[in-house]
Amino acid sequence: MLKIFDSHAHYDDESFNEDREQVIKELKENGIVGVLNCGASFEGARTSVALADKYDIFYAAVGIHPENALEFNQNVLEELRDMAKNKRVRAIGEIGLDYYYEENPPREVQKSVFRAQMKLAEELNLPVVIHDRDAHEDTLNILKEFPKVKGVLHCFSGSVEFARECLKLGYNIGFTGVVTFKNAKKLVEVAKEVPLDRMLVETDCPYMAPTPFRGKRNRSDYINYIIEKIAKIKAVSEEEISKATINNTKLMLKL
Ligand code: NI
Numbered sequence: 001m002l003k004i005f006d007s008h009a010h011y012d013d014e015s016f017n018e019d020r021e022q023v024i025k026e027l028k029e030n031g032i033v034g035v036l037n038c039g040a041s042f043e044g045a046r047t048s049v050a051l052a053d054k055y056d057i058f059y060a061a062v063g064i065h066p067e068n069a070l071e072f073n074q075n076v077l078e079e080l081r082d083m084a085k086n087k088r089v090r091a092i093g094e095i096g097l098d099y100y101y102e103e104n105p106p107r108e109v110q111k112s113v114f115r116a117q118m119k120l121a122e123e124l125n126l127p128v129v130i131h132d133r134d135a136h137e138d139t140l141n142i143l144k145e146f147p148k149v150k151g152v153l154h155c156f157s158g159s160v161e162f163a164r165e166c167l168k169l170g171y172n173i174g175f176t177g178v179v180t181f182k183n184a185k186k187l188v189e190v191a192k193e194v195p196l197d198r199m200l201v202e203t204d205c206p207y208m209a210p211t212p213f214r215g216k217r218n219r220s221d222y223i224n225y226i227i228e229k230i231a232k233i234k235a236v237s238e239e240e241i242s243k244a245t246i247n248n249t250k251l252m253l254k255l
Contacts, residue, residue, distance in 0.1 A: 002227060002242045005034040005249040006220035007174055008094070008129060008154045008202035011058075012037060012047035015206040015217055023219055024055055030221040032057060033246060036253065038094045038129055038154075040065035042076055045083060052088035059253060061091035061129050066098040069105040069113040077116060084124050090253040092121040093129025094154060097142075100133045111138065118146045127151035127252050130171070136162050143169055152252065155204050156190060163190045167198055172248055174200045177210030177218065180229045191233045196244045200252070201226050 016023060027035070037052060038061040039045030045062035052060035062083045064072045083089055095117040097110050104110070121128045128151035132139040136158045143149075143166070153166050154174040163173055173194045179187050191199075203209075205218035210225035227245070231238040249255075 001031040002224055002238055003031050003033050003246060004201070004220060004223045004227070004242065005036075005246040006032060006203050006205075006223060007036050007152060007200040007245075007249045007252075008176075009035050009037050009205050009220060010040065010044070010207075011035070011051055011205070012039070012044050013206050024058075027220050028057060032220045034059065034249065034255070035220055036061055036091065036129070036249070038091075039063055040094060041068045042071055042079070045080065049083050049086055049089060053086070058088070059090045059255070060086070060088055061093040062089055063093045063095040063117050063129070064113060065094055065131060066096055066110045066114065067101070067104055069110045072113040072116070077120065080117070081120060081124070084120075084126065089126075090255070091127045091129050091151065092117055092124070093151070094131045095128060096131035097135035097139050098131060098133040099135045099138075107138070111142065114142055115145070118142065118149055121149050121151075122146055129154050131155070133157065140165055143171070150252070152200050154202060155208065156187070158190070159186065160189050160193050163193055167194065172198050172200050172252060174202045175226055175230060176202055176204045176208040177214070177222065177226055178208060179233075180210040180225050181214065182211070188233055191230055196234065196236070196240070197248060199230070199241075199245055200249055201230070201241075201245045
């Protein structure tokens with residue numbers, strides 16, 4: 001059985017309310033050695049910490065997602081700082097920029113919330129989990145303002161050139177089920193480019209389930225299909241991808 005570290009999940013999502021306990025029990029039986037549960041809202045951050053306190057394979061990232069940038073304020077920043085004192089909190093995230101939806105918070109608000117949380121990560125010496133959707137240039141510019149901070153570009157969706165820039169800054173590249181999709185040509189090129197020691201695998205569950213579960217609720221054991229695809233792209237064994245991605249995630253989270 002392949003061992004898997006899911007570097008980005010949302011088991012706090014309501015789609016797991018009915019059977020969360022059972023799913024997590026099965027994950028442990030199915031070779032999942034670690035899960036980084038990422039907060040996307042203030043409430044999500046709190047729940048991520050609670051999950052990490054409850055389950056030994058779980059760790060937490062705390063942060064405010066760009067879609068929720070309007071809920072960020074000084075008080076929230078202090079609460080996040082306080083949550084990060086918990087030893088199970090290993091990263092700040094997910095944070096970043098999302099210009100995809102028209103109704104998302106104004107770009108200037110997103111950028112200032114992103115910068116404030118990058119600064120927090122720098123102060124606390126924690127890695128960051130970056131969400132970037134249709135905002136590659138602004139994301140890169142802000143990452144460059146914090147050269148001491150490292151982390152992962154989660155659910156990477158940029159070009160090979162953009163991946164090179166992120167690698168140069170010391171960031172890892174996170175691959176979801178999208179890499180298994182038929183139309184994932186650009187992402188396959190990115191996977192060819194990213195060295196084995198800088199790749200992470202992730203679900204972003206409940207979303208982004210790989211083929212053959214595309215459109216269904218995602219879960220960490222489906223990462224098998226992502227590893228299978230990346231192993232083919234890199235022409236190495238699945239065990240090698242499993243080992244490298246576990247190692248890279250542990251290194252990033254200082255585990
Ligand atoms: Ni996410």
